[in-house]
Amino acid sequence: MTLTARKNTFTEAIYENESIFGQLGEPHRFPEISRVRETMRQWRFYHEFNIGRHSALRHPAVGYRSPVLDSDGHNLAAAFQTIVEIGAVELLHEILESAFPECRFFCENENSRFSIKMRRDGIYRPLLAAEMSDGTLRFLCLRWRC
Numbered sequence: 001m002t003l004t005a006r007k008n009t010f011t012e013a014i015y016e017n018e019s020i021f022g023q024l025g026e027p028h029r030f031p032e033i034s035r036v037r038e039t040m041r042q043w044r045f046y047h048e049f050n051i052g053r054h055s056a057l058r059h060p061a062v063g064y065r066s067p068v069l070d071s072d073g074h075n076l077a078a079a080f081q082t083i084v085e086i087g088a089v090e091l092l093h094e095i096l097e098s099a100f101p102e103c104r105f106f107c108e109n110e111n112s113r114f115s116i117k118m119r120r121d122g123i124y125r126p127l128l129a130a131e132m133s134d135g136t137l138r139f140l141c142l143r144w145r146c
Contacts, residue, residue, distance in 0.1 A: 049073040058130040060113035077114035081107040
């Protein structure tokens with residue numbers, strides 16, 4: 001990418017109640033602003049996830065292709081499986097291994113309902129999401145944009 005010293009002036013009115021990124025949406029005239037806008041469109045903000053005992057995160061849910069985690073995290077298992085299927089599984093497992101050594105996370109399809117599970121050394125059966133700690137579930141949700 002090369003930068004030019006050419007100044008490009010926006011002559012129309014700028015409205016206070018609209019984002020500057022929406023008003024300067026011409027990529028051919030304002031390429032830098034356009035790149036910032038496109039980057040920001042990909043951002044996701046998650047305030048809090050319901051991880052209580054009855055949370056959808058802790059129970060199997062209908063499986064579907066989901067490249068983005070929903071704001072409430074209810075599609076965690078579907079998003080996990082989508083990452084696996086699109087081929088980013090190595091990066092996903094590398095991140096999870098650094099946070100949870102000796103653990104392996106996977107998604108299981110049981111009658112078209114996906115559930116996320118964890119195998120841990122020394123435990124003879126996989127842990128269900130309902131048995132995972134609040135912190136583990138929060139980490140899985142918040143780390144999703146890797």
